Amino acid sequence: MKQRLVILSFVLSVAIMAAKFYVYFLSGSTTLLTDALESIINVVAASFAYYSIYLASLPKDLNHPYGHGKIEFFASGLEGVLILLASAYIFLHASQHLYASPALSSLDLGMAVSFVSAAINGLLGYYLVQKGRSSHSPALIADGKHLRLDAYNGILVVVALAITYFTNWFWVDSAASFLFAAFMCWQGIHLIRESVAALMDETNPALFEKVTNWVVSNKKAEWIDLHNLRVQQYGGDLHIDCHLTLPRYWDLSRTHEEIHEFEEMLGKLQETHVEIFVHADPCLDECCNHCTIADCAIRKAAFSKKIEWNKMNLALNQKHFNETLARS
Template sequence: MNNNDLFYIRLSFFFSTLICAVKFVAWFVTGSLVILSDALESIINVVAAAFAWYSIYLSNKPRDTEHPYGHGKIEFFSIGFEGAMILIAGFGILIQAILFFFNPPELHALTAGLWLTIAGGAANFLLGFFLVKKGKQNNSLTLHGNGKHILSDSYSSIGVVVAIVLILLTGYKWIDPIASAIAAAIIIYTGFKLMSKSVRGLMDEVDMKIVEELVTILKEQRQPNWIDMHNLRVQRYGSLYHVDCHVTMPYYFSLEEVHEEITKLDKILNSNFQKGSIEFFIHTDPCITSSCTHCQLADCNVRKQPFIQKIEWSKENLLPNRKHSFPE
């Protein structure tokens, strides 16, 4: 985790608090439910930024005996917590919208509320865009998730602005609860997406995009001594990726030669992988007679069968625990 992430999340907390205050002022002067829904989501931004602040602090702590893989998993708790808070806010707004539809509130100073909402929404968009960009650059799930949430808040502010303009033009107060219900639906959808991402990360679900990127690097940088690779597994801990795999090498290699090949594999992947750093746990297998037909070593003095066909590596044959398998 990049130490600058702490600065960015502090920035998020400060501006989210300021934007939240602006939106509550807008609600106070107007009494509009749709503006209140926008303000309530901003409270979630503040709470989420505070939790994200702690998660980044914790994920920056070095490994210890109780956490041998580090503290990076806290990021998935962070986005899960943020998703849960968003869901609570969304359902709360939806309930209020239903109640207010039958009893619309009195509205005041909508023009002032409109400009305050525009200012808050624009600030949220700039902050969210900045955090998403930094999250991608630093491979930080927490920054990226926090930025995505703030961006969704800015998008819902567009709906709030449209609703206020329509009320000003038509005088129909029922537009207020209808618009807040639509905003609640968007908020609930965002919350479910974040919760889903959190669960997938905590359950160590395979990220196929990451696997495909690793497979591409392995195919481009493949060495003749790496006869076969299989049982590839990838787990994420913050910006650290833990990779297990089995590599088949010539059975006559010394321990020093095997270590040299593993070190070479480690350096190749870490120097070409852009999403973070990789920690390897590699199990080496000695080649067997059936390996000869797929072995590309031209100067092998113990070859028992002629070379027939190269096994093209792909996620279909690198992920399963099957030696010398072709993609199905």
């Protein structure tokens, strides 16, 4: 499904790019050149997005024990770099034509092409972002955001061309290019920042909170404590590891069964693959005052206070002993 969507994006981007360059050569408008250059990036980005989604779908191997999903973050970062390069060229080109009075023509055709392409890119971009979020695909989300950026550019192009067409204020043509070059630069930096953060395994606050809420909503009394929670994203897949404290009087078979149930619970977090590594910790005497197991045969202290599991304390590599913490 994801690959078919990217192919659709590529085909439409090629058709739109050809139409935009055609009206640019007819008109000589710097604003239309801005729009056409943005379409080149769409074509290149869609091509690489297709390859990255294909590579991310490959199974794990000895050289890639966590799979190939992180290529999608690289694709997103490359798209950000391409956007920055295009914005730099647009800024340079617009500055050279700011005080010129070129003979512009066929602006009405340029407005029509820009309006139609903006509508197509806006609808397709919105759809790709929604599908990318539902399938947890960074490459699809980046491609969709870029198409939405191109749609915003198309709206700006139509407005700038209309002003130039009706007033003969030729400086508006270059000024609009400056404005959108700045907007493109911000978008490119944002994409690069997100992709670098993901490649460096920076914690995604929204994703970590989603995992935390899921664990809390499915918590069992036998799960005495949870800590050292780590969540890493590999494209659309997740890798989760944590330390789970269980009753120390359980035998190995019971502990194994409980961990298996815990992993099955986390595996239902999302539709894509979730890989889970759980380190089992035995309970300590200090755990008794927040342990909710009613029929514990070795309890040393009565239950006194429930410890809230939240995104702050679950990330710590420490057991939770009410007001004090001890190393696991």
